[in-house]
Amino acid sequence: MNVKRFTNFSITQATTNGFLIGALALGTVSLLLVLLGISPAAIGYALINGSLSSWLKFSHVLTIWTPLLLCGCGLLFTFRAGLWNIGIEGQVVLGAIGATFLLRQEYSTLPPWALISLAMFCSFVGGALWGAFAGVLKNRGGVNEIFGGLGLNFVAQGFILWLILGPWKRAGIASMSGTDLFTRELWMFTPHGWRVAPAALIIGFVVFLLTGLLLSATRFGLQIKAVGKNPLAAPLFGIRPDMTGLCAMAIGGGFAGLAGGLQVICVYHRLIPSISSGYGYLALLVVMLANYKILPVPFICLFFACLAAGSIQLPIVLQIDSSLSGVIQGACVLSALLVHGLRKRKKGAA
Amino acid sequence: MKSITTLVTTLVVFCFLLLPASNAFSAGDEYPFGLLLVGPANDHGWSQAHFEAGQAMEKVFPGAKMLYIDKVNPADRAGITIPMLVDDLVSKGAKLIIANSDDMKDGVREAAMMHPDVKFIHVSGDDVITGKAEANLSNLMGRMYYGKMMAGFVAAMTSKTGKIAYLGPLINAETRRLSAAAYLGARYAWTKVLKKPASDLHFKVSWIGFWFNIPGVTSDPTLVAGSFFDSGYDVVLSGIDTTEALVVAGQKRKDGKDVYAIPYDFKGACVSAPDACLGVPYFNWVPGYTKMIGQAIKGNWQQEFLWLGPDWKDINSVKTSTVSFEAGNILGDKQKNGLAAFTKELAGGLNLFTGPLNFQDGSPFLAAGVTATDDQMWNLPQLLEGMEGASK
């Protein structure tokens, strides 16, 4: 009885919170737009029109949604473990490098589907190693994961530039526009009229389900949560806080690496300097907006992806800078932090 | 808390009732075309030159309507790809797409493959030559080496120290070609007009890494230009899309230094520091656009690789001359007359890419009396002997 009442209560509250956050963010942005003399309705129409008005557009949204979701899933692991994995950008980059590394090798005997699968695996390994590296720096070197991650982001950015302008440069000339395109066989299969590879969507779904399962229905997930809540008590329960954190970093990094792999194999078909598209940082906002809970993450990712894809309409149709979508995303997250913060204070005061 | 919520909600509803969207797209005999600009549409450089040519098309062809997106580069628009943008422009009715950066090469090719009914103009690419392009994709470029020769000529005519610097973007065949052309122009002025020994002329190239400043990724062009002026170079030619070199020159002049700069790309580029501007080699995309869009509208589109030069009859003609040099207001009579004579010689068939010329490493490029072919110039593999700076 008690249990049921408790659950119902929290679901109701989550809905109220969601509504409050939405209203607050929408209100602030609309107010800002009205003050600037821009019609919020026109903006809203352009954004929706640019993201949901046709399957083609929506499939573009999905190409953004998938890597964003993968990064979000990765971050759920690290946030659960009480770690601020700001190094996720670097992990995406290393995943992309891992996938490119494999696809650049000459395996004439292997069929393309096997190569692509291997490349995705490589991208997972690349991201996982980079994430684990930040974890080892924390455990062994006492480097806070925020600073370690930030440093590794710069290293990853330098590394990818060096690869593109150096060893992996285009035939003839080095170019900031990336490495040579892969041959058509090594692009992930995309049906006619689609812009997103069905396999990428499946990877996104599977990783999300796996994340939900691991975090909420396994002992491992509970241990990660426990370490995140109180690393001091963990040893008394036979849990190693450092190793658990490291695992979370590796898994989180691996999922981020998959996002990088998809960027290479499905979206750009080559390695480019800004391969991560900032999805790592964006995913940090997603997970914060989700209040570190699992279920809202894919929906918020979809919302953010719609904003990102739809925002391109703003300069075309309305001659408004598309960075407005960033303002909307930021307003959402700030509203969320505000609402959750107020709730917490209220609870503390009560 | 509750009253705030109510207030906010009311506000939102109010805002949405206000000004309903009215984005009517009228159909009819319109010919919408899309323009993808790598930089901002008002960059006083490469992208603005394209933007203004696009605007001119709306006047040249009644019914032509430009849809443009600027700042199309992965740094400014993370996650947005060329095929995605092309899809969108096509869904808005665009029948022809112009992409203005070498960077967009792969994306344009992919988009051309996806939209065989739409025509594509890729500016500065060479997929037609290499045979990678689909039939609906053409390349367009201007023979800017003429403009750069004139810029180098004016620079050498002006320089007192004989030290001329070239602020280069990234290293590729195109940028090697253009910096070499500037060097040849400068050498011509120095040895043939001023009759000074070639060994007294210093020509240094520094590459910042991209067409414009990307903090943290490229060298800062402001700093590079500043260090040129501080180490005795008194004229800096800009090879990048933005005007840092000119701005720095303007500041140094205020500090009492006798230095100059030559910007690039856009006719109006001198405005940021007219007293330091010796002139600007610029592109005028109207002729190229007019030809290609005209063919597309009439239905006789042909795939081609169009490498248009100046109209020697009137190099500043908007209608006909793709490449030109706009002389700066501060040029003295000596420079003006020299430039006029030089232009006449170029119009008369003078080609500075004529032997004997050696590459930077001393290996022979052209034997005495031999003139470079278009292909040799397009794919220049190294800088030339006499130039300082990295070739690769």
Added chain:
Amino acid sequence: MIELINIHKTFGKVQALQGVNLKAKAGTIHGVIGENGAGKSTLMKVLTGFITKTGGTILHNSVEIVCNSPADATRMGIGMLYQEPLDFPQLSVIDNFMAGADDFSPAQQRTTLAKLCDTFGFSLLPESRLEELTVGERQQLELMRLIRNGTKILILDEPTAGISEKQQELLFTALQTLKDDGATILLVSHKLEEVTSLCDTVTVLRQGKVVGEQHRPFQRDDLLKAMFDTLPEHNSPPEKKNNGSPVLEFNAVCSTVGRSGLKEISIDIHAGEVVGMAGVDGSGQSVFLKTSIGLLQPESGNISRLGQPPNISFGKKSRKTVFLPADRLSEGLFPGLNVREHHILATGNSVFLTSQKGLKKSQQAIDAYSIRGNPDTMIEDLSGGNQQRLLLSLIPDEVQLILMENPTRGLDVQSAAWTWKHLHKRLADNGAIVFASPDLEEIMEQATRVLVFYNGEILLDKPTDKTTYQEISRAITGQISKSPSHS
């Protein structure tokens, strides 16, 4: 002169101070002694405005004063030297000295510092960084800052904890100098030795009341008796079970963690023993326990626990040693996790968890241990007593060694009795319990053997039926010399 009249302070239902009267004259050193929780710290905090009193009057030179904040107290010339100096370790001596000065005049402050150093015989280099100094030297700096700020009433809280003998001498000389200058000094301490040698008057507090006051010359035995209540003559410790195989062996173990560390601790604890550890907080009991469980590594010496080195058994299914820390919520439990999740983590080893997993077990535990809550209650919503009961319910069946800090802290009498009944029942024939407690009565009633820690050493080690409250009290206050190890 400072006069405290009928001071009361209540925290909720707890009466921390119940009508305390104290009069400290100018030009004297006034000692305040008492066991842990007697109310010494609370009284000093009232005086320095750190907490507000519930009732009573404070007179300063016969004028009533009101201290609502530490700033008020500073204005009135009341300053306190805390156990842990309140300073900026990254800054230099002179920067710290200047911090909090009324005016910013480095040259002048430098002269003042040099003068004060000269007066007290301290040698502090103005440029050295604080983190390079010892606790004693930081204390000296703090003292000089207080004097510079015009402190007339100086309060010292356990000033000799963690400082060397030489520094102690310097400090005492400085205090004498200040006293001769007419300052009023209040010295809070549990070390009878230093109190009786330094003070002119001593006030004894117990359970928030003044239970004795003496002037020089002091009667130590009377002071002891006052501190530790009328000591019961008899006690009935639990019957000692078979003196079995060693469960925990320390051999010359040294550690520098904490205020006192561990100094060459050698001790054997055998199966069947219930060992109670007494001593002032921070005398080494906590370090001893944490070293035993493996949370802390000793700097030297050998430890054998159940025949093995004391490492935390990570990921093992059976845990033979458990540790129940004093601060349950921040060291022993996971706030944000519910009761059921704690049971899953503590027991069982299934990989996949359903929403039913552990439900039965935690419901059983809730019933068996009378925990007021349900399996979905968040741990931080449980009361202290229920948190302790939960911790007890998490002890696995196979346990052989139970280590506990303040096992009944925050529990009412009934819960405490219930807890001990349960613990004795859980003590396997091949197992032992080692616990630290500030409550002597608890030790005498529950333990078979008592260890008294003083400054990182074990001063007393005896079966509870062969010692007295008197002897233990003397050991706690450092009045006896180290006895040879029992057993």
